[in-house]
Amino acid sequence: MRAAVYRGREELVVEDVPEPTCAAGQIKVKVGHNGICGTDLHEYYAGPIFVPTEPHPLTGYRLPLTVGHEFSGTVVEVGADVFDVAVGEHVAIEPVYRCGTCPPCLAGHYNICRQIGFHGLMAPGGMAEYSVVPSWMAHRLPESVGPELGALVEPMSVAYHAVRLGEVGPGGSAVIFGAGPIGIGIWFALRGIGVEDITVVEPSETRRAAIAGLGATDVVDPARADPATHVMQRTGGRGADAAFDAAGVAGSVAAGMSCLGARKRLIAVAIYEHPIDTELLKLVMNETAIQGSLCYTAEDYRAVIDLMARGHYDTTGWVEHVPLEQVVEEGFAALRAGRKMKVLVDP
Known part of the structure; x- marks a missing residue:
């Protein structure tokens, strides 16, 4: 073969x-x-x-x-x-x-x-x-669920697992850094659990257009607007209930921490090619946390397949x-x- x-x-x-x-x-x-x-x-x-x-x-x-x-x-x-x-x-x-x-x-x-x-x-x-x-x-x-969606169950389960770790629910707010496949998967997963207030931060015009075409209504170019300022204005100064880094660069981690509300989590779901310095004092002063997310379990697979079937x-x-x-x-x-x-x- x-x-x-x-x-x-x-x-x-x-x-x-x-x-x-x-x-x-x-x-x-x-x-x-x-x-x-x-x-x-x-x-x-x-x-x-x-x-x-x-x-x-x-x-x-x-x-x-x-x-x-x-x-x-x-x-x-x-x-x-x-x-x-x-x-x-x-x-x-x-x-x-x-x-x-x-x-x-x-x-x-x-x-x-x-x-x-x-x-x-x-x-x-x-x-x-x-x-x-x-x-x-x-x-x-x-x-x-056709074979095309079937081949996407794995990456969409990576995203769904990250969303579960973010502990955000219906009525909450979230910000996603990176609108590649995992970022798109996080957007789908958040909407699947009832989260509608979602900001997507993506520097690529092509990727911004792609996720907007799927229905994302708040898509930010970080070269034109500061993500933290945007999210704080959008949430009335509370900050996001969860942030998800699917970009894997230092700028997205720093911006994600600045977007978070008090005692909320940044979920790191990217592959980081280079070491990233973390402003620990910012974590301390806001009692925020950085949570790693690795792959998925069968529970995530079942949830994604169920959403696909619907x-x-x-x-x-x-x-x-x-x-x-x-x-x-x-x-x-x-x-x-x-x-x-x-x-x-x-x-």
Whole structure:
């Protein structure tokens, strides 16, 4: 079968690899779409970062391997002892490997497992015609959720998890820094839980237009208006009930802290390439907090799929498709250059 195999920095090769088969407890999925994630971009242009160069303790895999962890597809084979998933079902994959024995896992927070692994980063993933996963990674998709939305369940669950950590509810206010795919996902998630007062801060005209096209009504260009001043005016001086940094730069963290109301949280959900200095005195004087957010759990997947089934998500204007053979030029390179916002690879 054809697959995109990562071999190291700026080396991703579409080539023939053996088609996988199921062992006990596994399912084989014919991949419909696989999204390119910001993590994949970091891996391609600056890696290997997350892809292990020595065998991963939970999966045993190492470089080189087939990438892709945001995917959906159709079950075409099930292994022995699989009773909860059937051939022919459409599924989204929750790609987290966890040990089940470390303190976070035992507390139910397997998304921060001390040995965490990801299918498509620490095991051969979905940027291929077929992928084999443990059956517990599969989430059934209702008929109303097509394969395109199915491939977006993973990144939208990243966003939904961050929103849960923000502890903002109906009638509250929020500010989002960054209107890329995760920022858009945060906007959808906030609206899904009843938050309507949302400010989006984004320097890119293209991204501002995309999220405005989805229905965002308060979209700010930080080059033309100070986000903190804007949010304080909008909230009558109270400040936002939650801030979400999906940009991952020092300016967005500092501005997010300045936008917050007393004793509220900035949720950090970006990948930070460089160290960021934090004004601790500002945290102290306002009793605000910075909360990290890493991936998701099955609870977030179920919530996102439910919202999708009710027609809550819209891919218009920000999601594009490319064939597997063009994954580097029309996928990775186009995303890095800012020509596209979200790319789904179609094996």
